[in-house]
Amino acid sequence: QSVLTQPPSVSAAPGQKVTITCSGNSLISGKNYVSWYQHVPGRVPRLIIYDNDKRPSGIADRFSGSKSGTSATLGITGLQTGDEADYYCGTWDSSLSFGGFGGGTKLTVL
């Protein structure tokens, strides 16, 4: 069902750094941009990265994003227990009016 591919889970200790990858086909190549969402179960998904690498106001600079070709990466440094959540990459193709998400990656802060 997911149009983008993410690892199902990642884990790291508090204070460490983790990266989450997101790969896809032409949907995230070229002019399409990747966004990232933090979703704590039972709460509303929150946008944390847009346009591949930009942070909305209020999002800590511990969160970063990058994109190369048909892959994107979310980085989180200085891990905190409060960062435990499911993280999703997403994209929107304006020419097709079509969107999609990765399958989600569960982050565990050990």
Added chain:
Amino acid sequence: QVQLVQSGAEVKRPGASMKVSCKTSGYPFRTYDIIWVRQAPGQGLEWMGWISPYNDNPSTKYAQRFQGRVAMTTDTSTNTAYLELRSLRSDDTAVYYCARLGFYLDSNGYSFDFWGQGTLVTVSS
């Protein structure tokens, strides 16, 4: 402030229809498109479709797997978007979200910047 407030939880029988509302406030409704997303138990986010309320006859685009049994509509008099799904099955049990397709001043692309709180729809006999 921008808000998207969804209707409450529903329980439906297989074969029935559901209709979830998403009332928006805090921004010009016609200027921003709305998408619908669902999350089934234990599953990830699934994009269902898009609606643009810009024109009097809104444009829509639906994910292929929902074609034929989904309808997205808007009411500009109440700034509300609606999701209707027909011929419900047990695997339609999910939390359904509306989200705004937004952009920032420094944006080159779009992202889903504000979300509704989610509506749990349970399909069970």
